[in-house]
Amino acid sequence: MQSTAHAFKANVRAALADQPLQQALGMARTGFQQKRADAAARLPEFEALRDAAKALKDHVLGHLDLYLEAFEQRVVEQGGKVHWARDAAEARAILIDLCQAAGARTVTKSKSMVTEEIGLNEALETAGIRPIETDLGEHIIQLAGQRPSHILAPAIHMTKERISALFAEHHGRPPVTQAPELLAEARAFLRQRYFEADIGITGANFLVAETGSIVLVTNEGNAELTQGLPKVHVVLAGIEKLVPTLEDAFVLLRVLARSATGQEFSAYTTVLTGPKRPADLDGPGELHVVLLDNGRAGMLGTEFQDMLRCIRCGACMNHCPVYLATGGHAYGSVYPGPMGAVLTPGLVGIEEAQHLPNASTFCGRCEQVCPVRIPLPKMMRHWREEQFRRQLTPPTARYGLKLWAFAARRPALYHLGAKVTSRLLGWLGGRRGRFASLPLAGGWTGSRDLPAPEGQSFQALWAARQGRGR
Numbered sequence: 001m002q003s004t005a006h007a008f009k010a011n012v013r014a015a016l017a018d019q020p021l022q023q024a025l026g027m028a029r030t031g032f033q034q035k036r037a038d039a040a041a042r043l044p045e046f047e048a049l050r051d052a053a054k055a056l057k058d059h060v061l062g063h064l065d066l067y068l069e070a071f072e073q074r075v076v077e078q079g080g081k082v083h084w085a086r087d088a089a090e091a092r093a094i095l096i097d098l099c100q101a102a103g104a105r106t107v108t109k110s111k112s113m114v115t116e117e118i119g120l121n122e123a124l125e126t127a128g129i130r131p132i133e134t135d136l137g138e139h140i141i142q143l144a145g146q147r148p149s150h151i152l153a154p155a156i157h158m159t160k161e162r163i164s165a166l167f168a169e170h171h172g173r174p175p176v177t178q179a180p181e182l183l184a185e186a187r188a189f190l191r192q193r194y195f196e197a198d199i200g201i202t203g204a205n206f207l208v209a210e211t212g213s214i215v216l217v218t219n220e221g222n223a224e225l226t227q228g229l230p231k232v233h234v235v236l237a238g239i240e241k242l243v244p245t246l247e248d249a250f251v252l253l254r255v256l257a258r259s260a261t262g263q264e265f266s267a268y269t270t271v272l273t274g275p276k277r278p279a280d281l282d283g284p285g286e287l288h289v290v291l292l293d294n295g296r297a298g299m300l301g302t303e304f305q306d307m308l309r310c311i312r313c314g315a316c317m318n319h320c321p322v323y324l325a326t327g328g329h330a331y332g333s334v335y336p337g338p339m340g341a342v343l344t345p346g347l348v349g350i351e352e353a354q355h356l357p358n359a360s361t362f363c364g365r366c367e368q369v370c371p372v373r374i375p376l377p378k379m380m381r382h383w384r385e386e387q388f389r390r391q392l393t394p395p396t397a398r399y400g401l402k403l404w405a406f407a408a409r410r411p412a413l414y415h416l417g418a419k420v421t422s423r424l425l426g427w428l429g430g431r432r433g434r435f436a437s438l439p440l441a442g443g444w445t446g447s448r449d450l451p452a453p454e455g456q457s458f459q460a461l462w463a464a465r466q467g468r469g470r
């Protein structure tokens with residue numbers, strides 16, 4: 001995974017000034033949130049389902065070794081093969097070996113964030129194999145030479161006009177501008193590619209230990225064509241995708257679609273078990289499942305274990321004021337938004353991703369909407385503590401925090417300091433009642449004024465409101 005997370009601040013400045021991007025993000029700012037809220041309101045047991053989903057994932061993570069072994073055994077019994085990849089490089093090598101063994105020149109792919117995580121497309125191209133993305137959003141960004149800006153809607157940052165120009169350039173047809181025409185053109189272009197592919201590569205929404213099945217969810221049906229038409233199907237999935245039974249998978253499916261797009265259920269949900277059997281009319285002759293660790297096992301038993309519950313629904317980013325202002329590319333990582341702010345430092349290191357855990361207002365909406373109740377703000381705080389511990393935080397912030405901690409442990413001194421500072425700022429703010437610039441507060445005053453306190457500290461105002469003078 002190529003990261004530009006270190007450039008988050010510069011990326012944000014560019015994103016905020018990018019008018020077409022801001023226009024494209026308009027839909028993300030309202031549409032997804034309302035749809036999720038409506039879907040949750042229509043299902044009385046939605047909150048109970050979230051509890052069940054959380055408990056289920058916690059159970060799996062507590063017994064992951066057993067479920068992984070059971071899954072492998074079932075896949076082999078059904079005629080498939082399981083490969084284990086410790087990291088991205090091993091996963092790429094396994095996938096390229098599989099492609100070369102099949103003599104593949106072209107592979108079709110359905111949307112899979114984990115293939116983005118390992119940088120699969122670049123590796124395939126280097127090996128002389130042509131990857132073709134079949135999800136509409138992924139097809140658009142592949143034409144644009146970009147990477148996804150959202151884990152569900154990869155091209156959410158693009159306007160219709162930009163897509164129209166891209167299609168005209170790459171499809172070799174006269175430009176069309178209406179959404180149904182663009183869809184029809186992409187469908188006609190991609191349909192032929194399914195028949196040319198030697199291998200189909202998909203991710204997996206869930207892996208079922210009881211049956212060795214792979215559960216795939218899409219709204220376009222492209223994963224079904226990707227896995228069903230070529231002679232070889234390769235699944236790449238993180239080791240955390242295990243669920244014990246098919247029934248458990250359906251608990252997660254019921255919260256996944258509602259949290260993601262507000263649908264009761266995704267348009268296509270496919271359960272695949274083994275390669276084609278003699279009596280089957282279609283299906284791949286070979287099935288390979290590549291199970292990727294890439295740092296996941298190392299998160300078990302740490303303060304970041306809860307992150308492994310993530311079912312990649314995208315709700316946290318759809319409700320994050322930072323993501324909705326900047327879009328996903330600013331994060332410089334495959335995984336943007338609050339889940340990316342927690343996951344990316346674990347994948348690329350906190351030195352590279354140091355700004356990301358700070359890309360949060362800590363409003364807590366991400367945790368409120370997460371279907372598996374991942375405490376995202378708490379984990380971002382853990383990363384901030386780690387930054388502080390490793391002295392990655394800027395010196396001014398470090399010394400400021402130390403000063404604050406010194407005072408906070410001495411309440412009388414703290415109250416005195418707060419009283420003096422609020423009076424001083426109230427006086428300096430004068431009649432205008434606000435500051436257009438302040439030393440050490442340029443991040444705030446760069447885009448808005450800082451209101452001056454009215455001469456009293458928060459504690460004094462609070463005590464007065466409670467009927468206690470301070």
Ligand code: SF4
Nearest residue numbers: 310311313314316370
């Ligand atoms: S962290 Fe929660 S809300 Fe965000 S993508 Fe994962 S499951 Fe969805």
